[in-house]
Amino acid sequence: MENSDKKVRKAAIVVHSGTVDKVMSALIIGNGALAMGLECTLFFTFWGLSALRKEKLNSLPLSRMNFFGLGRIMMSKIMRKHNVATPRRLLKDYKELGGKIIACEMTMSLMKIKESQLDESLIDSYGTVGSFVYEAKDAQITLFI
């Protein structure tokens, strides 16, 4: 629990938002942290957990701020052209790099999300905010996205 000497650095990130730009940012930062040797836990809650449902992952909304006229289809085209991975691909990489995902139990209850609606190969555990705090209290990088 003490990380003063044996420094395994860690990132703990709350994924509260469900827009494709925010979910992508969370995964890109998570993958970057893992690639640089840190541990990483993503705590999916509220709209973030909702976006993780199997039927939603391919159709996440952009945030409201698409004022440059970048709609979703345009954005997908540009992403493909520039070899930016999709959220689904980023998630796969995240798990392969050893990233951990906690699904928020309160959100599942509030939004009536069933375990069967989530991809069980992605979820490491179902937990409360305590699970996030437990990881975050020893993490160097903590973010709310």
Place this chain on the structure above:
Amino acid sequence: MENSDKKVRKAAIVVHSGTVDKVMSALIIGNGALAMGLECTLFFTFWGLSALRKEKLNSLPLSRMNFFGLGRIMMSKIMRKHNVATPRRLLKDYKELGGKIIACEMTMSLMKIKESQLDESLIDSYGTVGSFVYEAKDAQITLFI
């Protein structure tokens, strides 16, 4: 000021957003941190401080992302059914657990919020961003919500 040896762990959270989902997340994380023995400071600023006004606390807007058709009334019903506390109740618990709240003076000036519009039993101090940085520089968990 140095927390290298006598580790009292701490969370310092900026509450910038004023939607009910974000204010609830801030309070749920704050309460979780306090319940696990950490200290916690919430720095309410911009829309977050605006949401803390006495007449607003019971009618916080959902974020724009209510695309599953969860309006505020529906959300309240579901929250009651699942025993999820309201923002007002979460605030009460937060204070009883020893949580600290700083109200942003710049926001009060910008948005013409008067001390009399805030519940004085909630506010520990009125401060600038320096008050937040002072807490955050020794905190293990720092979030911007």
Place this chain on the structure above:
Amino acid sequence: MENSDKKVRKAAIVVHSGTVDKVMSALIIGNGALAMGLECTLFFTFWGLSALRKEKLNSLPLSRMNFFGLGRIMMSKIMRKHNVATPRRLLKDYKELGGKIIACEMTMSLMKIKESQLDESLIDSYGTVGSFVYEAKDAQITLFI
């Protein structure tokens, strides 16, 4: 790289949002951190980087949450009246205080932002998420705005 003994405290902040309230918050927190002797790195990405384009800096949109009827012009008037600096002024102060800015290369590619559209006196380097993680892993304050 180890900051256990020689404590130079540091803040590392992702600026993902491009609304004036969020960009201002990032800069105000950054300036506060610098003024209190911390180092600070802002990693501008997505809408945050888009807002940093020279032609955008004076016309950043407010977040959608302007439900108290504070439009941009009104907000600017109030800010002037209360001596709150504009984003452009805050950026100037940030640089003069020694703050560091990294522009996200992936975003430049995705959103077709050219180096010539950014003010080169502001940008210290162009980097990937790895540049952010490198700074953040030794930072006491990490935020996603």
